[in-house]
Amino acid sequence: GQQLNQSPQSMFIQEGEDVSMNCTSSSIFNTWLWYKQDPGEGPVLLIALYKAGELTSNGRLTAQFGITRKDSFLNISASIPSDVGIYFCAGQLKSNSGYALNFGKGTSLLVTP
Amino acid sequence: GEEVAQTPKHLVRGEGQKAKLYCAPIKGHSYVFWYQQVLKNEFKFLISFQNENVFDETGMPKERFSAKCLPNSPCSLEIQATKLEDSAVYFCASSLLGTGGLEQYFGPGTRLTVT
Numbered sequence: 001g002q003q004l005n006q007s008p009q010s011m012f013i014q015e016g017e018d019v020s021m022n023c024t025s026s027s028i029f030n031t032w033l034w035y036k037q038d039p040g041e042g043p044v045l046l047i048a049l050y051k052a053g054e055l056t057s058n059g060r061l062t063a064q065f066g067i068t069r070k071d072s073f074l075n076i077s078a079s080i081p082s083d084v085g086i087y088f089c090a091g092q093l094k095s096n097s098g099y100a101l102n103f104g105k106g107t108s109l110l111v112t113p
Numbered sequence: 114g115e116e117v118a119q120t121p122k123h124l125v126r127g128e129g130q131k132a133k134l135y136c137a138p139i140k141g142h143s144y145v146f147w148y149q150q151v152l153k154n155e156f157k158f159l160i161s162f163q164n165e166n167v168f169d170e171t172g173m174p175k176e177r178f179s180a181k182c183l184p185n186s187p188c189s190l191e192i193q194a195t196k197l198e199d200s201a202v203y204f205c206a207s208s209l210l211g212t213g214g215l216e217q218y219f220g221p222g223t224r225l226t227v228t
Contacts, residue, residue, distance in 0.1 A: 033216065035219075042117075042119075042204055042219035045216060045218060045219075086154060088154075098161050099169075099217075100158035100169055100172065101148075101217060105153065105155060106154040
């Protein structure tokens with residue numbers, strides 16, 4: 001699979017603060033997806049991006065598909081305690097061989113009240 | 114159903130024993146994916162299906178791993194002669210082909226512990 005670099009590795013913030021995390025790749029992707037994983041659970045899809053330059057929101061979450069198609073970022077505004085979890089970016093190459101997701105290593109978010 | 118279902122939740126096997134994991138995709142989804150999540154949160158793609166046909170098996174360790182998706186049955190991932198390094202959480206995801214790509218929806222996972 002392709003290597004994705006996700007940063008930061010972890011974040012420790014106060015409730016109400018905004019958060020930003022990003023992912024970069026050496027390869028061009030056709031799709032970027034952002035997931036959140038809680039302990040003992042499967043990843044939950046937050047946002048899907050399909051076009052270079054696309055900016056998409058889902059409530060307090062905003063994500064963008066980079067112009068170069070090699071990067072994406074996720075912003076969380078006005079964080080709340082339930083935002084705690086691990087956030088993963090995933091890039092997808094659309095090819096004849098399949099649609100396997102290539103994941104970043106995750107950003108662990110801790111929010112203090 | 115409306116969610117991807119995986120069974121069992123936990124599975125413990127002695128080294129060398131067989132392990133079999135099951136996945137029921139979301140009703141109407143024609144793609145099924147299997148991923149392995151090991152320590153440090155790393156996800157590794159194993160295999161995907163389009164209906165009952167293997168779509169991409171580039172991630173499968175072919176010596177001991179096999180998978181099937183048969184009509185009217187849950188999909189399965191089987192590991193023959195498990196090894197310690199097979200200990201991981203195995204996730205199944207399903208998808209419906211959209212206009213731009215595949216949004217994959219994950220199940221809760223099966224935690225396999227090989228002792």
